[in-house]
Amino acid sequence: MERARKVIPTSQHTETPVYLGATAGMRLLRMENERLADKILAAVANSISSYPFDFQGARIITGQEEGAYGWITINYLLDRFTQKLSWFNLKPSEGDTQETYGALDLGGASTQITFVPQNETTESSNNTLHFRLYGKNYGVYTHSFLCYGKDQALLQKLSKDLQASGTNGTIHDPCFHSGYRRKMNMSDLYEAPCTRRFEATFPFLAFPEVEIRGTGNYRQCRRSILQLFNTSYCPYSSCSFNGIFLPPLQGNFGAFSAFYYVMEFLNLTSEEESTDKKMINTLEKFCSQPWEELQMYFGEVKEKYLSEYCFSGTYILALLLNGYHFTAESWKNIHFMGKVRSTSVGWTLGYMLNLTNMIPSEEPLSTPLSHSTYVFLMVLFSLILVIVVIIGIFIFHKPSYFWKDMV
Missing domain, CATH: 3.30.420.40 (ATPase, nucleotide binding domain)
Structure with missing residues (x-):
């Protein structure tokens, strides 16, 4: 402020x-x-x-609103709500709007997926929002998974692992680097709303705190994380996880917030080289690095963040591939975005645009020219003007030559 x-x-x-x-x-x-x-x-x-x-x-705001505002932000910044232009980008093609991007948002406590599905009929009205923007109607699928942001997902995983570790108060965790140690109060685990289902099994009295000891193994970490996603039950034709309806994925997706920050740290935001296999290979190498070695390389990074990148990267991969069902083929449709045209990508811009009514429901009467189109027209008309002036001067100085050619 x-x-x-x-x-x-x-x-x-x-x-x-x-x-x-x-x-x-x-x-x-x-x-x-x-x-x-x-x-x-x-x-x-x-x-x-x-x-x-x-x-x-x-x-x-609700989880649905958070997902929808992120979707509005991405498509507003990418000019996906306006019509395609033809005739040197001067005339809108009637009824021909650009395909919108989907939005993938990952925070500390929740994660959202939002996109326009190919089939307008929906099996879950609770996951559908309708917008009319720039003269076009959009039926948007969105769902917010509370407790599946990266911080709450980690607490869930630790709570689950504590169940399996017995009553010695120690967790040997493959999602943390070998040599890493962290102590946590039991209250930090059982007081978290997302871990309440594990509360009855916590050995509170015997162990007021739990110690995490890293073992640094990507594949074991991934297996542990996958247990957070219940994919065995689906009351619809297709689901993401935990019985939540998810239509077939459609089009490109912008992944932002923690999706981007974690991938940027791992140097995996380049679209030319981004594949799920490359991400797996990167995480296998990164998670296996000893904690002392990692601290030498990234001493300027805050310890809490540095220690959790192995988990966060593995969690993102599991969420996208196993939770949302992206494949090796559709992975190329995920674009990790931090900024678009110098503006940060997130739900906040969409929230502001909605509250201030800055996006009209109908297409403006005259489509404003883009900067590149404006420059092109100015150069074109300037060249035409110069040519007309040169021809005029030539005719003025040699009129007889001009009329002879005409005869």
Whole structure:
């Protein structure tokens, strides 16, 4: 907010709207303690209201909204809502809109998948949203998996592993590097809403804390993570996991937030070289590196983040391939995005665009020219003008030559 106060001209402060949307972390807190969640929102609202902006309120958005706003952001930045242009990009082709990108979002507490399926009929109305943007109707599939963000997924996995480890309070974890040690309070595990189903099996009294000892093995880590996805039950023609409807994947997808940050660290965001096999090979090598060696190479990275990249990368691969059912062939349709045209990709821009009604429901009467089209036209007309002037000067100085050729 201080940054905004400095960047935005003082004369526009009172005209500038401010919105605050809270996501999965606050959704989890509201499930556990609604009164506390309300107190936090009230405190945040009170703080923001002290600034000279037009504060429009703070609220917790739903998982569906989070997924939809991410989808709007990507396609808005990629100009996918506007019509294709023909005739040197001057005339819109009637009824010919560009295919939209799907959106893959990964946070700490939840993950979202959103896209326009090829078949408009849906088997689960709870997973469908309808938009009319720029004169076209969109039937969008979206689902938010609460507790399957990377941080909550790790807590689930540790809770599950603690069950299997017996009662010695030690977890030998292949998702952490060999030589790595971490101690966690039992309360940090059993108080997390996403691990509540494991609560009855925790040896609370005997072991107030648990020690994690890394063994650094990608394939064992992957097997452990796959147990978080229940793919044995599906009441629909096709599902992702945990009995949630998922239509066949369609088109390209933009993967952002933690999807991008983890893949960027692993140097796997290059589309020319990105394959699932390359990611597997990279993770096998990375996870097997000893912790001391890793600290020497990446000493500037915060220990918590560095220690969890093996798990996060393996989890992303399992989620995309086994959870969402991308294949080796469709992997090329995933584009890991941090920014598009210098703008960060995420749900927040779509949230703002929706609340400020900046995306019209109908196609504008005149399609604004893109910068490249504008430059092309200016150069073209300038050349035509120069040629006309040269011909005019030539005719003016040698009119007899011109008329002789005409005869």
